[in-house]
Amino acid sequence: MAAVLFDFSGTLFRVETTESWLRAALAETGHTLPEPELTRTARALEAAGALPGGASPLAVPTDLADLWAVRDQSAELHRAAYTGLSRRVPLPDPGLYDALYDRHMSPAAWTPYPDAARVLRTLRERGVGVAVVSNIGWDLRPVFRAHGLDPYVDAYVLSYEHGVQKPDPRLFSVACEALGTDPRQALMVGDSRPADGGATALGCRVHFVDHLPVTHRPDALLPVLDLVD
Incomplete structure (x- = not known):
């Protein structure tokens, strides 16, 4: 060869665990969640497949299926696909969806x-x-x-x-x-x-x-x- x-x-x-990912994004944006809620939210994000490089979605929502199939062909498609999945999970601030996506691009992740x-x-x-x-x-x-x-x-x-x-x-x-x-x-x-x-x-x-x-x-x-x- x-x-x-x-x-x-x-x-x-x-990539880091989904819980670590969520904790880092919350800390970076000055947000907090009670521990039981943080754990539930991390599990929901993992089931949604919202962490790039993490677990695959248990089911890709129908309205995201076409986007999901081509998500790696551009930066815009990739962000739209993964933030689209994370938005299925309620978070305390709409800005956290982009913060989560940005966190996964960090070398620390x-x-x-x-x-x-x-x-x-x-x-x-x-x-x-x-x-x-x-x-x-x-x-x-x-x-x-x-x-x-x-x-x-x-x-x-x-x-x-x-x-x-x-x-x-x-x-x-x-x-x-x-x-x-x-x-x-x-x-x-x-x-x-x-x-x-x-x-x-x-x-x-x-x-x-x-x-x-x-x-x-x-x-x-x-x-x-x-x-x-």
């Missing part, structure tokens, strides 16, 4: 998996190109910089910057071109079989990991090093 393409959320990084740095650093030492290929509606580069992983990434291919989202093979093609790599010599690593599996259309190999809390997944990325060899 000459290159490895990594997904972002659930692969290299994990994300934690790298324990083995991410080791794997990325080793790939760099071996001269293997690395790209991050993500369905997303915002610039994740500051997250990598804040956590010290940016030096190990050669290219970022983000759906909202190209107007196309995985599993469309065009997104993987852009990544391989950016690395100067034949797709047949590239490995795609991700947590979503429907989305990341799209790389096989170009001849890429694919390796899947489970989207788990960081404390429950200490070393799932390490097999990537053997696969590259």
